[in-house]
Amino acid sequence: MDLCCLPDNNLLFLKRKIFPRMKKEIRRSKVKELLNSEVTGKDVLVKGWVRTKRESRNVVFIALNDGSTINNIQIVAETSEFPENLLRDISTGGCIAVTGKLVESQGKGQKVEISASAIEIYGKSDPESYPLQKKGHSMEFLREIAHLRFRTNTFGAVFRIRHTLAYAIHKYFNDKGFYYLHTPIITGSDCEGAGEMFHVTTLDLKNIPLDEKGEVDFSNDFFGTETNLTVSGQLEGELGALALGEIYTFGPTFRAENSNTPRHLAEFWMIEPEMAFYDIKDNMDLAEDFVKYLIRYILENCSDDLAFLNSNIYKGLIDRLNFVLENEFRRITYTEAIEALLSAERKWEFPVEWGRDLQAEHERYLVEQYYKCPVIITDYPKEIKAFYMKQNDDGKTVKAMDVLFPGIGEIIGGSQREEDYEKLLARIRELKLPEKDLWWYLETRKFGTAPHSGFGLGFERLMLFITGMSNIRDVIPFPRTPKNAEF
RNA sequence: UCCUCAGUAGCUCAGCAGGUUAGAGCAUCUGACUGUUAAUCAGAGGGUCGCUGGUUCGAGUCCAGCCUGGGGAGCCA
Numbered sequence A: 001m002d003l004c005c006l007p008d009n010n011l012l013f014l015k016r017k018i019f020p021r022m023k024k025e026i027r028r029s030k031v032k033e034l035l036n037s038e039v040t041g042k043d044v045l046v047k048g049w050v051r052t053k054r055e056s057r058n059v060v061f062i063a064l065n066d067g068s069t070i071n072n073i074q075i076v077a078e079t080s081e082f083p084e085n086l087l088r089d090i091s092t093g094g095c096i097a098v099t100g101k102l103v104e105s106q107g108k109g110q111k112v113e114i115s116a117s118a119i120e121i122y123g124k125s126d127p128e129s130y131p132l133q134k135k136g137h138s139m140e141f142l143r144e145i146a147h148l149r150f151r152t153n154t155f156g157a158v159f160r161i162r163h164t165l166a167y168a169i170h171k172y173f174n175d176k177g178f179y180y181l182h183t184p185i186i187t188g189s190d191c192e193g194a195g196e197m198f199h200v201t202t203l204d205l206k207n208i209p210l211d212e213k214g215e216v217d218f219s220n221d222f223f224g225t226e227t228n229l230t231v232s233g234q235l236e237g238e239l240g241a242l243a244l245g246e247i248y249t250f251g252p253t254f255r256a257e258n259s260n261t262p263r264h265l266a267e268f269w270m271i272e273p274e275m276a277f278y279d280i281k282d283n284m285d286l287a288e289d290f291v292k293y294l295i296r297y298i299l300e301n302c303s304d305d306l307a308f309l310n311s312n313i314y315k316g317l318i319d320r321l322n323f324v325l326e327n328e329f330r331r332i333t334y335t336e337a338i339e340a341l342l343s344a345e346r347k348w349e350f351p352v353e354w355g356r357d358l359q360a361e362h363e364r365y366l367v368e369q370y371y372k373c374p375v376i377i378t379d380y381p382k383e384i385k386a387f388y389m390k391q392n393d394d395g396k397t398v399k400a401m402d403v404l405f406p407g408i409g410e411i412i413g414g415s416q417r418e419e420d421y422e423k424l425l426a427r428i429r430e431l432k433l434p435e436k437d438l439w440w441y442l443e444t445r446k447f448g449t450a451p452h453s454g455f456g457l458g459f460e461r462l463m464l465f466i467t468g469m470s471n472i473r474d475v476i477p478f479p480r481t482p483k484n485a486e487f
Numbered sequence B: 001u002c003c004u005c006a007g008u009a010g011c012u013c014a015g016c017a018g019g020u021u022a023g024a025g026c027a028u029c030u031g032a033c034u035g036u037u038a039a040u041c042a043g044a045g046g047g048u049c050g051c052u053g054g055u056u057c058g059a060g061u062c063c064a065g066c067c068u069g070g071g072g073a074g075c076c077a
Helices: A019-025 A031-036 A084-088 A139-144 A153-176 A234-244 A280-301 A303-312 A317-326 A334-342 A360-370 A421-430 A435-446 A459-467
Strands: A012-014 A043-055 A059-065 A073-078 A095-104 A112-123 A227-229 A246-254 A267-276 A330-333 A375-381 A397-405 A409-416 A452-458
Touching: A031 A043, A031 A073, A031 A112, A043 A073, A043 A112, A059 A095, A073 A095, A153 A246, A153 A280, A153 A303, A153 A459, A234 A246, A234 A267, A234 A435, A234 A452, A267 A280, A267 A459, A280 A303, A280 A317, A280 A375, A280 A397, A280 A409, A280 A452, A280 A459, A303 A317, A317 A459, A330 A334, A334 A360, A334 A375, A360 A375, A360 A397, A360 A409, A397 A452, A409 A459, A421 A435, A452 A459
Parallel strands: A073 A112, A330 A375
Antiparallel strands: A012 A112, A043 A059, A043 A095, A059 A073, A095 A112, A246 A267, A267 A452, A375 A397, A397 A409, A409 A452
């Protein structure tokens, strides 16, 4: 490579004195490690994106971020040491590599900084059209530029936390002896009952084959049968648990509901542990321990990002997280919940009556005003819950559990599963579910059935709670919602 | 899908009872000044007022439909 100064195109400028030796020897450092390292005066190399540039007569200050931390490192460049147009071409959003000495900062606001000796511009960023400013932007605007919003402090923090949370989930289960099971994303069963599904097909949509009855003929489709994107890995997860003992799934989940709320996505990630020999109480214990572990892990490993979110996004965030750690989840039955709601001195928009499902206003009241802490509600009427939940002896309720969080609502839904073949089959017939499509599910109850339990945790809902963000579209990189699949 | 609010400069918003050339702050550009920290000061450029149609001498402003976004509800995780 030509190593001379190239003032015209500004691709490269190296200070002659120090240049020949350094180029090969210096390993790139991440901003995070430099900010945490001792000041040695040694030469370092950093690469990253320019957040801001401030100019003085003799010196230019560049705040550089490489994504390794929310904090920027300050680059100090003496104006006289660099070609004028090189410094001019460095602007917010641009990408540069900087070689220089790591020194103690003369200014306030940072302990260390880099005194630059060479700067290479990887990519300029036209300041007239670069949409991110130094000042804050609305979440709505940033959502429209999802390809660039990673470069903001907020989304940098959110997605570093998202990664760490995903890692902690795997670590928690691995350490407990759970196996990560990959359940299918394309499924032929429509019996999970968790909502509208997206069709998966290779049929020509302009010329759909029909059979004699006028129904779509799927025999010529790719799988030879009707298929959809999964709405839950639970049924397959149970198959794994009834052999491997304890498994969990963690993958994308799809719901074709026309839901337009800050808590719903058409494509989201869900964690579904499924455990043999766990009863409903074991299930609740696991759910509580799991969530607390995850919160503790983020508090311990993402403190810089949390501190930023705490002061800029949701005041009181860290207190809220600590509160959850320090308090036991309140465990009540559905019947007790109804009694609490009936004795509440306030009017309900939706009636409170045993047998009716709890509405958002009811759940919010219980969690945010009555108990003022996370609540687990169990033993719901069987009519309002799924067919696979274990029936209680009272003949009216099932061993379901919903974990409700302040501000978020339902974050976990789970149950002990019905392991009795006859009872399960009866329920399937009662609800007129497609019995023949569930043959494999039923066989697990025929051959060595076992008591078992599991739950589903909405990954993005937990992200909402942990980051303090208020819209679920801002805790997933590329949200998929009705009328929106851009990026 | 229902209810509700909103859509004006790159961003965040103001715009009165329809009435001349549509405003502010920030951003950008130019200049000044400065080891700066969301730097400061001065100046400049920048608009199909979401779209379509209607009422009117005249519409950013009123009416209708549509599109997009926010909040609430339902569905759920």
